[in-house]
Amino acid sequence: MAVFVYKAKKGPDQTVDGRIEADSRVVALARLDALGLSPISLEVAGSLDRHGRVRRGRVPARDITVFTRQLAGLLRAGVPILRALTTIQQQSSNATFKAVVDDIVAAVRDGSMLSETLPRFPALFPELYINMVRAGESVGVLDEMLLRLAETRERDDELRGRVLAAIAYPALVLSIGAVSVFVILTFFLPRILHLFDGMNTVLPLPTRVVMAVSGAFEKWWGWLLLGGAVVALGLYRYARTRRGRLAIDAFVLRIPVAGRFALDTDLVRFCRTLALLLAGGVPIERALALSAKTLVNRRLQDAVAQVGEDAVRRGASLADGFRRRPEIPLFLTNMMAVGEEAGRLDESLQEAASFYQRELERDLRLMTTLLEPVLILLVGAVVGFIIFAMLLPIFQIGQGLH
Numbered sequence: 001m002a003v004f005v006y007k008a009k010k011g012p013d014q015t016v017d018g019r020i021e022a023d024s025r026v027v028a029l030a031r032l033d034a035l036g037l038s039p040i041s042l043e044v045a046g047s048l049d050r051h052g053r054v055r056r057g058r059v060p061a062r063d064i065t066v067f068t069r070q071l072a073g074l075l076r077a078g079v080p081i082l083r084a085l086t087t088i089q090q091q092s093s094n095a096t097f098k099a100v101v102d103d104i105v106a107a108v109r110d111g112s113m114l115s116e117t118l119p120r121f122p123a124l125f126p127e128l129y130i131n132m133v134r135a136g137e138s139v140g141v142l143d144e145m146l147l148r149l150a151e152t153r154e155r156d157d158e159l160r161g162r163v164l165a166a167i168a169y170p171a172l173v174l175s176i177g178a179v180s181v182f183v184i185l186t187f188f189l190p191r192i193l194h195l196f197d198g199m200n201t202v203l204p205l206p207t208r209v210v211m212a213v214s215g216a217f218e219k220w221w222g223w224l225l226l227g228g229a230v231v232a233l234g235l236y237r238y239a240r241t242r243r244g245r246l247a248i249d250a251f252v253l254r255i256p257v258a259g260r261f262a263l264d265t266d267l268v269r270f271c272r273t274l275a276l277l278l279a280g281g282v283p284i285e286r287a288l289a290l291s292a293k294t295l296v297n298r299r300l301q302d303a304v305a306q307v308g309e310d311a312v313r314r315g316a317s318l319a320d321g322f323r324r325r326p327e328i329p330l331f332l333t334n335m336m337a338v339g340e341e342a343g344r345l346d347e348s349l350q351e352a353a354s355f356y357q358r359e360l361e362r363d364l365r366l367m368t369t370l371l372e373p374v375l376i377l378l379v380g381a382v383v384g385f386i387i388f389a390m391l392l393p394i395f396q397i398g399q400g401l402h
Contacts, residue, residue: 004028008037015040025102059097059124065153067092067101072146081142082108100124113137128273128290135280145280152276156269159360163265166367170375177379184386186221189214196393204396206389242298249297253327257366262297264360267332269294270304271353279346284318303327318345331355 004025010016016037022028025042032039067088074084085108089101100121107117115134118125129149136145193211196203203211217224238244253259273294277287288308295301307321319337322328332352339348 004042006032006037006042007040008032009040010037025099025106029106059094059100061153061157063092063094063097064124065150065157067097068146068153069150072143072150075143075146081114097124114142126293128277128293131282131286131290132276132280135277135282139281148276148279152272155272159265159268159357162364166364170367170371173372173375173379177375177382180379181382181386182217182221184383185210185214186217189386189390190218192390201393201396204389204392206385207393210386210389245298246302249299253297253299257363257371261360261363261367263300263329264356264363266295266297266300267329267356268353268360270300271332271349271356275346275349275353278349288318299327 004020004022005017006020006028007015007017020028020031022031028042029039032042070088070091071081071084074087075081079087082105085101085105089098089105092098092101103120104114104117107120108114113134115130115137118130118133132145132149133142136142189210193214196207196211239248252262270291274287274291277290278284282290285308288304292301292304292308295304303322303325307318307325310316310321310324317337317340319333319340322333322336335348335352335355336345339345342348
């Protein structure tokens, strides 16, 4: 039995809050009605934060994907949508998501369409999702649209996981290397460098360089950390502005390996989404606007939005609009032109997505086989130079004794 938190009207002017135990939301609503209360809101207690707000973000994205695939499978098997939703609601183990599905069931039971109910939960069901459901309802192929949505979400989750896995190890190596070098120069070397104070000979250049850097770190390490934090905060705030985001994204695209990696990642997601929307019968202007939101790079996002405004609304072809944007690769533009000429733009976009998926997999292999050893060698070279600089005076003293 779940505990529900409610806010209800009691009479024309009085509003009351409270808790009620019930097996389901429907039973809770019936009990409130029996008490003479008109519910304003009714949520599972476990889905509320300490301020009483619904924690919609507590639902993992994987739960939405599973919900989409299960609903598609049940509808394809001929199960009515209300019964399908009730079945999924009973199987859900997440209390927050169970309450969400309960709300959807209640709305559909009252005669609402599924696409009319989902906008109540924008954190769980984005605009792209809602438009695909609406398109499926309008042409009577909701099960097919939900299946495509589930497959697209699964591929996006897999792509996101592989990208994060490829970035995580190099980032870890760089972080550990930077911290190690900082600790060595700031706290360890100053205790060793005093051994060279009484030497009458001129120290080698590498030793003097390391001594100077270590001395600065030892004396000013607190200010260096504070300065680094201020610079990082400034860059973060600058990156949150439109101008800063555009500048950073333009710089990322120009980086030899990382730029191609970021471009391919965005293009795979964009092509798949645009193909999905066009296959679902969404108008091209709307499809472009929704697909642009899947792009992480703001330069590419603005380029797609500009194409929608300048080319499509004026009756020009999609390929012609993208051809005028230098940020868009020529291959994608040519694939769009072929698709438009053949009347199969969605299929051409799927082919383009497959091509960029293969390019991305090649980039991932390159990062895992080449970048990781290079970073390890780089960190090792810095530490090795420090050790070499410290041992070099000792070698010179040994040679002088002979």
